[in-house]
Structures are given as C-alpha cells and as structure tokens.
Amino acid sequence: MARRNIEVCLSPLLAGCHDFSGKCVVIIDVLRASSAIITGLSHGVQAFRPVAEPADALYWAGKGYVPAAERGGQVAEGFNLGNSPFSYQEGQWAGQKVALTTTNGTRAILLTMAAKQIIVAGFLNQKAVVQRILQFPGDVVLFCAGWKGQFSLEDTLSAGSLLFDLHKYIIITGDPAIAALDLYQAHENSIGQAVMGSSHYLRLAGKGLTDEIAFCLKRDLYTTVPVLIDGELVAIP
Numbered sequence: 001m002a003r004r005n006i007e008v009c010l011s012p013l014l015a016g017c018h019d020f021s022g023k024c025v026v027i028i029d030v031l032r033a034s035s036a037i038i039t040g041l042s043h044g045v046q047a048f049r050p051v052a053e054p055a056d057a058l059y060w061a062g063k064g065y066v067p068a069a070e071r072g073g074q075v076a077e078g079f080n081l082g083n084s085p086f087s088y089q090e091g092q093w094a095g096q097k098v099a100l101t102t103t104n105g106t107r108a109i110l111l112t113m114a115a116k117q118i119i120v121a122g123f124l125n126q127k128a129v130v131q132r133i134l135q136f137p138g139d140v141v142l143f144c145a146g147w148k149g150q151f152s153l154e155d156t157l158s159a160g161s162l163l164f165d166l167h168k169y170i171i172i173t174g175d176p177a178i179a180a181l182d183l184y185q186a187h188e189n190s191i192g193q194a195v196m197g198s199s200h201y202l203r204l205a206g207k208g209l210t211d212e213i214a215f216c217l218k219r220d221l222y223t224t225v226p227v228l229i230d231g232e233l234v235a236i237p
C-alpha cells in the first residue's frame, strides 16, 4: 500500500494551513456535535444536514427536515431541538432528516468541503472510524472543531486517541499530530479527569450537563460512522 499521511488541524482558524482536497477529513467535536450526530444516526435518524446558521435550518424545515440548532451550549432560541445526544437516543426522530447547526461542529464540516470524504468521529465510534480510515486509500486530516476558533482539549484528546490506534499504519505528519498523540498518551487512563479541566466541560457542566459529558466520553458505544454524501451525513454501519 502507498505511503499515507495523517495530520491534525487543531482549530477551524487553522483550516487555511491545511489542504483538504483529495483527503479524508475526520470531524471531531466530542462535546457535543459529533456525539449527537453519531447517536442520532445510530438511533434511526435518516440523515443530518449540517448547515451554518439557524436561518438555514429553518429553510430546510420548509423542505421537510426537522430543524435543530445549538448556540452557546444550549438549544438556540426559537428551536425545540439542539445537539444534546440524549435528545436523539430514544429514536424520537427515527426515519426523519434533521437540518442541524451548531456553534462549531457543523461549521467545521462546512469548512472542509474540498475533501474527498468527510466523516464524523468521537469517542463513541472510535473503533469504527479507525476501520473506515484504514479503508481510505489517501491522506487523512483529523479536524478538531474546538470552540469559536480556540483549541479544545477534548477534541484534541480524541484526535490523539485515533492517532494512537492508527500510528502503526499511517505516518503521523506535523507538530499538531505529534502533540495530539503526546497529549493523549499523557492522559490515556484518565480522559474523564483531563476533560474536567477543559473550558467546554466547565461551560456545559455549568448548565447541569455532566451526565451528557460522561456519555460523550464513552468508548465505542456505536459502530456507526457518519459520512457526508450529497450534503447529508448518513450512517455507514
């Protein structure tokens, strides 16, 4: 097999430093967009259409989608559904398509449209994502959604965890990837504790969402890999 590289984009503000064309981009927004999308597709949501703004979600509602919007870590004003994984867990939206906008995760997806393939990852589906990446014949970028352009600890830990599983097969390229792997290895037995110090943990915990955070940090609860096809994330089991 040809030599393949894997790099890490640590923040959407650094997207311009990476060339996504022809590559597999793996979007990581552990808290909580990735986790909500993985959970929703695992519980019957037919597709998630990532959109930039709440107004876009409403536009797609006019075309039969369920509109969902998160801003600032909570359901956006005027919406009944956001990006809590718990709100997709009971199969409430099974068979339906959701048009979703979030502060960082869905925007990250929209920044990487030049990629050959876009998939969504988190701790919840890590093993399945590793298998998917190994099947992809080209280079890979792990894209951490962060928070409003800032580096985020939980997304970088998740990227590092993927690198730990992949480094024997794909060449780790660039300082951000080396740093992500190092960060993961420093905390591999205490991910929950490491995340507890992070800014988004504190933001969400302040809203009483510690159970959701614990859920998002669970490993390999699902085998679903969301893949972007024609503007929609659909489940590849």
Ligand code: MLT
Pocket (backbone or CB within 6 Å): 029, 031, 032, 033, 034, 070, 072, 073, 074, 083, 102, 103, 104, 105, 106, 145, 204
């Ligand atoms: C995001 O995409 O910005 C996050 O999912 C925010 C959140 O946790 O609500």
